[in-house]
Amino acid sequence: MSVQFANKYHPDLSNIRDTIKIIKNQNGIVTFKGLLAIDELSLKQIDTLLGLQRLSENVKRAFADNYKKIYNFSIDSSDKQNIKAEFEAKFKITSEGIQDFIYSKGDESKPFTIVKYSANIGDKYEFTTAEGVKITRVVTHIHTTEDWELGFLMVKTTRVVEETPNDPLLKQITYIGNHKYGLVGIILETKDNKIFKITIMPWDVL
16 A cells, blocks of 8 residues: 555555455455554644644543544553554455445345446445434546556546535545556545545455
């Protein structure tokens, strides 16, 4: 995984260490276990990139609790040189596309489509959470030429945008899918128009 801010590699973002492992694969449903680690100084610099340094610790803690509730991850900050976040997530990965079970809290009977490889621009995928919040993902781009850098490769992608009006920080999430390599990237756009581009290297998944 690599992360860019405003289309540039920032040294503190490069200090994020990640490990993602497949721990289960059954009937096309793949369970990933991930670990992200970073030192306290780099984390504070990322705080500044996000504009969070102006917020109180209570507000930032509330933000973190909100994301922990949605994405079901844990944080261990006992070692300030090795602050860790661990998570598990289920995805249904087939030759037709990708679905996730994040908003359903792992309920495999309630998949939410991230991307269909046969999609058309304007296609919508909708999901209503247990709390009654409706989430919509819309296909916005289907590139017929290589537009996404994946290591030494350039690949064609389909882009799906999820608006996040109830998110305290993010305005939208864009999922970048490729018919061969699956989910190859995510673009996060904050409410104050900061852009973070995450490239997911499929060969780095253990």
